[in-house]
Amino acid sequence: MIRALGLALLLCVPAMAADPGADAAQAYTLDTSGSTTSVGVGETGKLVLVIRPKAPAWHVHPQAPLKVRFEASPVVKLEKPELARRDAVDPKAAEPRFETPFVALAAGTESAKANVDFFVCSDTACVRQVRAVAIPIAVKSAGSR
DSSP: OHHHHHHHHHHHHHHHHOOHHHHHHTSEEEEOTTSOOEEETTOEEEEEEEEEESSTTOEEOSSSOOEEEEEEOTTEEESOOEEEGGGSSSTTOSSOEEEEEEEEOSOEEEEEEEEEEEEEEOSSOEEEEEEEEEEEEEEEOGGGO
């Protein structure tokens, strides 16, 4: 009897150990591939962030708070660094896409960063995600194009 009870407890541990936070962190990607990565001095580019759920079981919660804050060096002048769900290209999209234009002011290798705060949910869990992703930007001088 004790042996059977011990075995039953061991079999239950993996099910109880499932971590919705760990599962949620693996349930999406932050895609910046639409961003301008090479631009000339004085030219306009754009930073892009798309939150892409990986599996149909997970989704970005449509009513929960969602914030994106882009950061860059002073050489990269951002038009609108802070965005919310209402600023998404399509606020009702299953894969929210955020864009902000920028102007490059000087040549060099720069980096922007997208900080994102949102909730990703499944049928059994809804987990807040706070992540950051770097976006490289090569700014070329007028004579080097």
